[in-house]
Structure formats: C-alpha cells, structure tokens
Amino acid sequence: MEGQWPAIGFETLPWESDPDVLPFISKTQRRKMSSTYEAAVPLLIADRDVALPAALTERVSGLLMSLARFDAEQRMRGYDLPAMLLRSESSASSQIESLTSSARNVALAEIAPDAPHNAQLIAGNIAAMKSALSLEGPLEVAGILEIHRTLINRNGVTFGGALRSEQVWVGGSSFSPHGALYVPPRYERVAAYLDDLASFAARDDIPPITKAAIFHAQLETIHPFIDGNGRTGRALLHKILRDEGVLSQVTLPLSAGLLHDVDAYMAAIAAYQQGNPVAIVEQLVDALELAIVVGGLTAAKMDSVIEEWKAMITERKGASIHRLPGVLVEQPVVSIAYLAKRLGITPRASLSLVERACEYGILRPLGNRRRGEFFQSDEIVAVLEEISDIQGIRRIVAGKASL
Known part of the structure; x- marks a missing residue:
C-alpha cells in the first residue's frame, strides 16, 4: 500500500x-x-x-x-x-x-x-x-x-x-x-x-x-x-x-x-x-x-491489591476507610486536607483515617517532605511505575512473548 x-x-x-x-x-x-x-x-x-x-x-x-x-x-x-x-x-x-x-x-x-x-x-x-x-x-x-x-x-x-x-x-x-x-x-x-x-x-x-x-x-x-x-x-x-x-x-x-x-x-x-x-x-x-x-496486567494486579486491603480492614461497614482504596487508585498520593474534601469528612476524621491506613500499611508518610503532610500508597505507585516506564513496558512485552 x-x-x-x-x-x-x-x-x-x-x-x-x-x-x-x-x-x-x-x-x-x-x-x-x-x-x-x-x-x-x-x-x-x-x-x-x-x-x-x-x-x-x-x-x-x-x-x-x-x-x-x-x-x-x-x-x-x-x-x-x-x-x-x-x-x-x-x-x-x-x-x-x-x-x-x-x-x-x-x-x-x-x-x-x-x-x-x-x-x-x-x-x-x-x-x-x-x-x-x-x-x-x-x-x-x-x-x-x-x-x-x-x-x-x-x-x-x-x-x-x-x-x-x-x-x-x-x-x-x-x-x-x-x-x-x-x-x-x-x-x-x-x-x-x-x-x-x-x-x-x-x-x-x-x-x-x-x-x-x-x-x-x-x-x-x-x-x-x-x-x-x-x-x-x-x-x-x-x-x-x-x-x-x-x-x-x-x-x-x-x-x-x-x-x-x-x-x-x-x-x-x-x-x-x-x-x-x-x-x-x-x-x-x-x-x-x-x-x-x-x-489487563494492571487490572489483575490492582484486583489483588484491593482484595488484600478489603481483607485487612476491620472497621464497621460504612466507615470512611472502606472508601479509601477507590480514592487511592485515582490519586495514590494524598494529604489530610485532600482526603477530607474528597471523602466529605472533617480534617480530624481524615487524620484518624490516615493514621489507621498507615497502621494497615495501605499508606505511608512521604519521607522527603515534611513528615505528615503527604502520604502515598507504595503498592499503587509500584504498579504505576511499571506500566508508565519504558523498561517496565518492555518487561511486560517480554513476559507476553514468553507465554
């Protein structure tokens, strides 16, 4: 042609x-x-x-x-x-x-x-x-x-x-x-x-x-x-x-x-x-x-992460923390103020939610900024790094070829 x-x-x-x-x-x-x-x-x-x-x-x-x-x-x-x-x-x-x-x-x-x-x-x-x-x-x-x-x-x-x-x-x-x-x-x-x-x-x-x-x-x-x-x-x-x-x-x-x-x-x-x-x-x-x-790879990994988090969270049904995983998929780095606004809760409730999420290992404070200001989900960031980086993409291609 x-x-x-x-x-x-x-x-x-x-x-x-x-x-x-x-x-x-x-x-x-x-x-x-x-x-x-x-x-x-x-x-x-x-x-x-x-x-x-x-x-x-x-x-x-x-x-x-x-x-x-x-x-x-x-x-x-x-x-x-x-x-x-x-x-x-x-x-x-x-x-x-x-x-x-x-x-x-x-x-x-x-x-x-x-x-x-x-x-x-x-x-x-x-x-x-x-x-x-x-x-x-x-x-x-x-x-x-x-x-x-x-x-x-x-x-x-x-x-x-x-x-x-x-x-x-x-x-x-x-x-x-x-x-x-x-x-x-x-x-x-x-x-x-x-x-x-x-x-x-x-x-x-x-x-x-x-x-x-x-x-x-x-x-x-x-x-x-x-x-x-x-x-x-x-x-x-x-x-x-x-x-x-x-x-x-x-x-x-x-x-x-x-x-x-x-x-x-x-x-x-x-x-x-x-x-x-x-x-x-x-x-x-x-x-x-x-x-x-x-x-497809991203979906499989995120399904696994979300299911693990759901299994960990023991708070009563309806607690705000159950909505946190869905927010982190969209925005894997958050602040107290961001979560308060996004989830429609008070800053005090947001702080408690973040502290509890850190105990679960869902979030952790960012180490290179003022402690407590920003928090990230390591698991979601890791998935994003793999599917956004040329070396990660090439690994995916190589894995596909080996199937």
Whole structure:
C-alpha cells in the first residue's frame, strides 16, 4: 500500500537569521545556513480515502472485539481502573517527548504546587487527557485548541491554545531549519489545514481506528503549536476512540505501545508523510494490542491489591476507610486536607483515617517532605511505575512473548 497517497510537497521560503544570534553560532553551523529553506506543504485529507490490506483489516476486526470486551469488563469493577490507566497513558505520552518523572511525583504534582517541574508538566498532560475525554460534541478546531490550552497553561505559560505565528522545525539546530529532520508548513497555512482536519474527523465513512491514526499523523504533520503537538495529538486519539464508540469506559495506555518502539512510531509518521497512510494505522493497531496487555496486567494486579486491603480492614461497614482504596487508585498520593474534601469528612476524621491506613500499611508518610503532610500508597505507585516506564513496558512485552 506504499504510495497510496501522493507524498507531501515542499515550498521554498526566505530565511533571515537573527543578527544578534549569529555571533554565538559556530562556523560549521553557519555554513549549513542559507537565505532560503524548504517547508512542507501537506496534503488536504478531508476527502481522501484509505484502503487497508486484507490482513490488516482482519487484525483490526479482532482488535475491535478485544477492545469492546476489555472495555465492558471495567463496568464490573468497584474502583476506577480507567483513572489509573489514564495516569499511565499520560506519563508514557510525556516520555515520548523525553519528559520523565516518578509516578509518585506526578501524583504529588496534582495536589502540591511545589512539586518538581517535570512532574508538573506531566500532570498537565493528565489534565489534557481528561479535557479531551470530557469534550462534548464533534471534534472541531476549538476543541483542539482547548486541549492544548489545558496541557500547556497549567505551568504559568501563556501560549497554550494559540496557533503558532512562527516557523518551527523538528531536529537539527535551534538556530535555523537548515538540516532539520522535518520542517512543518509555514504558520500562515496552519488554520486552513486544521479546518480540513476537522472535516476529516467529522466523516462517518472512515473506520474508527483508521480515522484516529490518520488524524494523529496529520496533526503531527501540520504541527500547529510551538510546543506540545505530540502530547495534544495523543490526547486526541482517545477523544476520537471515545466518539467512535470504540472505548466508552476505559482509557487504555496506548502511548505505552508507542513508547515501546518510538523509532517505529516516528518512522510510521515519516512514511505517512511520504504517501503511505497504512503505516500509521499499523502502528496504532500495534499500540492498542499492547495496551490491552498492559491494561489487563494492571487490572489483575490492582484486583489483588484491593482484595488484600478489603481483607485487612476491620472497621464497621460504612466507615470512611472502606472508601479509601477507590480514592487511592485515582490519586495514590494524598494529604489530610485532600482526603477530607474528597471523602466529605472533617480534617480530624481524615487524620484518624490516615493514621489507621498507615497502621494497615495501605499508606505511608512521604519521607522527603515534611513528615505528615503527604502520604502515598507504595503498592499503587509500584504498579504505576511499571506500566508508565519504558523498561517496565518492555518487561511486560517480554513476559507476553514468553507465554
């Protein structure tokens, strides 16, 4: 199916180097720079069709059945596994952009404004994922901008939700687009391309996984923002899968599948830009198949943890501590104030609950902060670390292969 579409084109544009920056550029870098550069002219895709090979179509059919089965299973659980998987998805998506932080610090960042910077950025990704999933109605340009705003502006910057007004590029040096791996279209073209992308998303004759994959690759090709394009695009994958009825209960960690082989993911986007839309569909199918494995492993581990906790707790039925495990699945680092508000109890009752949870071993005080201020669930954090980290994901893949 290579060459199913034309490859993207390019246009020659003038380049003016900043004279204030030139003295700081090495002679080698200066020799690579010229008075012009080549920027991409992507295809308009609103009316383009995609033909998948028979073998891939069969894989997609089987995948859709597996996704429906896993999604339905979540209705049977008494705790919010989807919230935990969304947290894993956000961390894995951020790692693709080389943003890393511990699962504990990311959870801490959601309730503590002084958490480490990278953790705050990943917490912004969690907020963007939630924004994408809660977005009502069809996917339009305004919704794309809102998700980007949620992702970026959490950390005090102001360009979130704004289309870029300058040239950007991927790879190469920070001084000019010469030698870059990819130079997206000039900014004046971005708005029209996003309108075209929204029209593509509104079509009802494109299979859902194919639609999600191509939408994502086209957004990456347009690169409408100064920063956060990849994370915004991966959040939108979940919006499309939800809108298309593929997943209604759960958020699968599909970025874990992409993180497992980032080079293949980037190669698939490059192949898409060369006229092979099937490549990115195959990549998304691979990612979703692995995401089901990761999700299933997570569910099994969390079922075991929750059952152990239930067996330990001896308080009377109806006591607030029985609601604690469900809260920790969603937010594995908590404070007295957070639990009081979340459970609708007094601070004194919250303190007693936390003390009792520490006696059970469900919680423990964080050792690197003022004692007693924050508490974490070691067992849930450990599960999150495994399903959010590239080495943990590779161990899961290796375990699957050995079955």
